[in-house]
Amino acid sequence: MLITEKLGVGCMADNVVVVKNLKKYFPLKLPWLEAFLKKEKPMVKAVDDLSFSIKKGEALGLVGESGSGKTTVGRSIIRLIEPTDGKIEIGKKNIINLTENELRKERRNFQIIFQDPMASLNPYMTIGKSVIHPLEIHNIGTPKERKERVLEIFEKVNLIPAKEFFNRYPKQLSGGQRQRVVIARAIITNPKFIVSDEATAMLDVSVRSQVLQLMLEIKKEYDLAFLFITHDLASAKYICENIAVMYLGKIVEIAPTKELFENPHHPYTQILMSSIPVPDPNFKKKKIIPKGEIPSPTNMPTGCRFRTRCPYAKKECEDVDMSLQMINERHFSACPFF
Amino acid sequence: MISEKLGKNIKQLIGDSSGVMFLIGLFLLVIFIIMAVFAPYIAPYSPIKPTGAQLLPPQVGHIMGTDNLGYDVFSRVIYGSRMAFSIAFIATIIAAAIGIPTGLIVGYVGGKLDSVVTMIMDSIYTFPGLILAIAIAAMLGQGLINISLSIAVVYIPTYYRVIRSQVATIKSELYVEGAKAIGAKPKTILSKYILPNVLPSTIVVLSMNIADAIMTEAGLSFLGLGIAPPTPDWGYDLSKGQQFILQNDWWLVVFPGLAIILIVLGFSMFSEGLNEYLNPNIGEKR
Numbered sequence: 311m312l313i314t315e316k317l318g319v320g321c322m323a324d325n326v327v328v329v330k331n332l333k334k335y336f337p338l339k340l341p342w343l344e345a346f347l348k349k350e351k352p353m354v355k356a357v358d359d360l361s362f363s364i365k366k367g368e369a370l371g372l373v374g375e376s377g378s379g380k381t382t383v384g385r386s387i388i389r390l391i392e393p394t395d396g397k398i399e400i401g402k403k404n405i406i407n408l409t410e411n412e413l414r415k416e417r418r419n420f421q422i423i424f425q426d427p428m429a430s431l432n433p434y435m436t437i438g439k440s441v442i443h444p445l446e447i448h449n450i451g452t453p454k455e456r457k458e459r460v461l462e463i464f465e466k467v468n469l470i471p472a473k474e475f476f477n478r479y480p481k482q483l484s485g486g487q488r489q490r491v492v493i494a495r496a497i498i499t500n501p502k503f504i505v506s507d508e509a510t511a512m513l514d515v516s517v518r519s520q521v522l523q524l525m526l527e528i529k530k531e532y533d534l535a536f537l538f539i540t541h542d543l544a545s546a547k548y549i550c551e552n553i554a555v556m557y558l559g560k561i562v563e564i565a566p567t568k569e570l571f572e573n574p575h576h577p578y579t580q581i582l583m584s585s586i587p588v589p590d591p592n593f594k595k596k597k598i599i600p601k602g603e604i605p606s607p608t609n610m611p612t613g614c615r616f617r618t619r620c621p622y623a624k625k626e627c628e629d630v631d632m633s634l635q636m637i638n639e640r641h642f643s644a645c646p647f648f
Numbered sequence: 649m650i651s652e653k654l655g656k657n658i659k660q661l662i663g664d665s666s667g668v669m670f671l672i673g674l675f676l677l678v679i680f681i682i683m684a685v686f687a688p689y690i691a692p693y694s695p696i697k698p699t700g701a702q703l704l705p706p707q708v709g710h711i712m713g714t715d716n717l718g719y720d721v722f723s724r725v726i727y728g729s730r731m732a733f734s735i736a737f738i739a740t741i742i743a744a745a746i747g748i749p750t751g752l753i754v755g756y757v758g759g760k761l762d763s764v765v766t767m768i769m770d771s772i773y774t775f776p777g778l779i780l781a782i783a784i785a786a787m788l789g790q791g792l793i794n795i796s797l798s799i800a801v802v803y804i805p806t807y808y809r810v811i812r813s814q815v816a817t818i819k820s821e822l823y824v825e826g827a828k829a830i831g832a833k834p835k836t837i838l839s840k841y842i843l844p845n846v847l848p849s850t851i852v853v854l855s856m857n858i859a860d861a862i863m864t865e866a867g868l869s870f871l872g873l874g875i876a877p878p879t880p881d882w883g884y885d886l887s888k889g890q891q892f893i894l895q896n897d898w899w900l901v902v903f904p905g906l907a908i909i910l911i912v913l914g915f916s917m918f919s920e921g922l923n924e925y926l927n928p929n930i931g932e933k934r
Binding site: 388414418422429431434435447492495499 | 830
């Protein structure tokens with residue numbers, strides 16, 4: 311908790327999103343006899359004690375390999391799945407205490423963009439109807455104003471001619487266009503905060519940069535707080551002011567983007583950095599390759615969770631706790647030895 | 649414009665065997681529907697008045713012969729289609745009206761409600777359809793609505809099962825989660841996001857069930873649990889006709905029987921073709 315307060319030093323008022331000690335444990339399914347006999351049910355700790363904050367108009371990148379729990383973070387922050395424990399504030403409102411009804415009303419203030427744009431649009435709804443629906447749900451404007459607003463947003467996300475696109479079905483669009491529709495739906499209620507869950511991962515490279523550019527534009531224009539979940543460090547670098555690196559449900563390092571790329575502290579971050587390809591055939595760089603696979607979250611290593619794969623692991627790592635250590639005012643890392 | 653579109657579709661349909669099947673089914677159904685709608689104009693005689701000598705074999709004037717009371721078999725077959733259609737439609741509509749919403753809600757809510765309702769539905773489903781219908785019909789008695797009700801009960805689990813299993817898969821789709829994320833109420837999610845996606849498979853089940861319902865209705869009438877005579881009904885005519893089969897009066901059984909076979913065949917082929925047409929993925933999955 312101390313860390314988040316430090317992270318927001320001096321400008322607490324600007325924080326749109328404040329997450330403190332977020333935990334999401336999934337109970338493990340056991341055969342019924344075993345479940346009956348065991349007193350303590352084993353849990354998968356998908357997200358374990360995460361804290362961070364995002365300021366107005368800023369993006370926080372959440373990077374990590376698959377299975378690190380980054381998607382779970384994105385979904386529990388906006389309560390698409392119920393977090394086990396923790397505090398979440400979005401725009402000064404405590405999200406955790408809201409009832410179902412209050413939460414539904416509050417949802418106009420935070421939105422999510424999913425990875426697969428085809429799957430996130432109802433195939434039996436025209437895209438116009440899909441995008442107008444949030445306005446209908448939250449009772450914003452008259453039907454005529456709503457339609458005008460949708461056309462306006464369509465033009466903003468470069469779905470031109472907007473009137474023609476209004477009556478098309480998702481299957482008639484390309485992948486990039488679909489993701490633009492999803493983005494349009496996310497911003498139509500003027501939210502304060504958007505979670506982008508690997509939003510560009512399924513697009514091909516040429517379209518990806520356009521969609522990234524679009525996200526950057528809307529972020530600036532609407533002064534949005536962004537949680538940008540990705541496994542692609544290059545896209546995170548492009549969009550985000552700060553980057554948090556996740557490993558097995560924990561943030562191992564959090565720092566401003568430039569600082570993280572220039573001066574990665576945690577061994578895991580260093581490995582990630584060394585995996586980014588450099589577009590220069592003569593460039594020989596030292597590649598650090600981690601040992602083995604990501605451990606099963608049901609059977610987590612004691613102490614530092616990364617020690618089983620860390621090239622610098624030593625005996626002391628077995629009983630170190632993974633709390634973030636301050637490197638400088640805005641740079642924190644979970645490795646006390648490095 | 650419309651004819652062009654229709655032409656394209658028919659061309660597409662004839663392209664494979666399921667298309668031909670669909671067209672034959674449709675053709676049969678159209679004939680039966682015309683028969684039912686225009687019965688008074690097509691039938692040469694009244695179906696409930698003696699119109700000639702008893703047990704006449706097929707001949708000019710009585711192309712399907714007459715029965716033991718001197719009724720014209722052809723006229724009774726024509727009018728019988730009305731009864732078959734009305735009972736089948738009413739039964740199917742009742743079954744769908746109960747089965748579809750139950751499946752939607754239970755599938756969406758899940759959990760304990762799901763296990764309880766599914767157990768009840770499964771226990772109904774495991775009963776042989778005709779036997780269950782007989783039991784209920786015996787309790788309710790004769791009459792159009794009673795017979796429709798007893799047939800409907802048999803088919804509620806079919807709808808329930810199809811819808812519930814579909815909803816269970818669709819509710820974890822990303823667009824349902826997306827609807828939750830924009831703040832849609834469960835009611836809206838069910839009606840706008842889930843229902844349209846399960847509807848195509850429902851239409852197929854609907855047309856298959858009509859075929860089944862016609863058979864069950866014929867079975868009930870055959871056993872004397874159907875419509876009160878002398879209202880023309882194929883099942884009843886069939887049971888009456890089989891008393892004379894030993895005298896070689898074949899026309900009493902063959903013509904109502906043929907009508908039942910053809911209408912059921914028509915619906916089955918139609919629904920199978922419709923299935924391929926509405927769910928193009930099914931072919932790939934097989």
